[in-house]
Amino acid sequence: MKKLFLSLGLLAVTVLGLGTMKQQHVAAADWSQPVATLGTSLTEEQKSGTLSTLNSAAGTSNPQELTVNGDTLVKYLNPSGSNFTSNSGVWSSALVQKTDNGGINVKIVPYNGDNNITTITADQYRNAALTAGVANANLYITSAVKIDGSGALAGVYAAFAQNGQTLNSSQINAAQQEVNTLSGITQANQDKSGYSDKQLNNAVAGMKEQMASQSNNGSQTLSQNQIGNIVDSQLTQNNIKNIITNDQRTQIINLLVKIQKSGALDSSDFKNQASKLANSIQSSAKDIFNKISNKLDTQENRNFLQKIWDSIVSFFQAIVDWVASLFH
Incomplete structure (x- = not known):
């Protein structure tokens, strides 16, 4: 696991x-x-x-x-x-x-x-x-x-x-909002146990990579709800979901909406560059991310993932059973 x-x-x-x-x-x-x-x-x-x-x-x-x-x-x-x-x-x-x-x-x-x-x-x-x-x-x-x-x-x-x-000027504007948003969040949380600027930036790089993937490199527009789910997923993976406030989460979502509108996701290399960025951030702070991995690898999380997998299996098995019933 x-x-x-x-x-x-x-x-x-x-x-x-x-x-x-x-x-x-x-x-x-x-x-x-x-x-x-x-x-x-x-x-x-x-x-x-x-x-x-x-x-x-x-x-x-x-x-x-x-x-x-x-x-x-x-x-x-x-x-x-x-x-x-x-x-x-x-x-x-x-x-x-x-x-x-x-x-x-x-x-x-x-x-x-x-x-x-x-x-x-x-x-x-x-x-x-x-x-x-x-x-x-x-x-x-x-x-x-x-x-x-x-x-x-x-x-x-x-x-x-x-x-x-x-x-692109729209992308530069989004980039400047990003600097303001992320620096503000880091300043607000810098004294909180379990938080680091590297976790936040790794999460945001992961969000960008995930958005590029789900939007097929910007050819499809993701809804605010889809972006919110991506934000929650990456904050959880970086173990700062319980540190980031609801207001800060909203700031991140609004930022990613602006990044999407700027056309940044349209570049065929954006996903690859985001992936390299995330990998590099993790490499530069192995102690932080190894601890996160160990914290996430708990029996509670293993049970949670198993439930998700069981649900997926059950869903597709139900489809198979339904299709099979049509021929009886």
């Missing part, structure tokens, strides 16, 4: 660490060089330090440079509800390295030994990038000052546009 739970996605399949990120083949075409997106508010010393920090983490030396300013924030973040202006400061920066495989990987890199990204976690960046339409990319994020990290995400979107891969 434990194997059954592992098959539900609670076993890490592939370890995607920094070493793996460096070994992946960089994509050709417009992405012949990685892109460093640098906040416009950085001093010359901070800019130099930011470039050095990002290049060292990514193993690069001569990336393209792209300046992210207030107008960039307005363009990419304001449609989802932010209130940036052309004069808004930007410090958080990113290095975007497009690859041919390996999914979406994010490393938040300390600046002079300090993690200055205060709000957005690495897994939140990854889920947002997936929703926005990013596929197979290594993203390195840093900041010279304490900041939430929104500028780096806007920079990622701008980097793709600069390389001829403009992302």
Whole structure:
């Protein structure tokens, strides 16, 4: 029975660490060089330090440079509800390295030994990038000052546009709502026993994969009730069903409805990228997910699953018996 739970996605399949990120083949075409997106508010010393920090983490030396300013924030973040202006400061920066495989990987890199990204976690960046339409990319994020990290995400979107891969604006808006929703839920539950940001983001990645599968890659529209069932299933599998409040559950459902409407599920690679993301999150926190697997593998749950299986068998046996009765 434990194997059954592992098959539900609670076993890490592939370890995607920094070493793996460096070994992946960089994509050709417009992405012949990685892109460093640098906040416009950085001093010359901070800019130099930011470039050095990002290049060292990514193993690069001569990336393209792209300046992210207030107008960039307005363009990419304001449609989802932010209130940036052309004069808004930007410090958080990113290095975007497009690859041919390996999914979406994010490393938040300390600046002079300090993690200055205060709000957005690495897994939140990854889920947002997936929703926005990013596929197979290594993203390195840093900041010279304490900041939430929104500028780096806007920079990622701008980097793709600069390389001829403009992302869908509806998907970017959904991605920004996702960052706000997931960061808010994590902040509200961070002190609760049995909760971690990795469990939440793994659950959301699983929800996306399940939605893509049930909708046949977006060719069918899932009802809000169907999405609610998917949410409940993934929250249960990640052992946070009893921690997430009804209001937070509603926020997640509304988020997934928006993601569906954005067209994100229409991509033939969305399901595959979501699966890679979930596997990678599980691989990065084996202790957490092994404990979840052990908790779920109880006699009570085994009995519950057996009842479900018995019901399925009985249902199909009834159909067989009915068909057989027609010929008597």
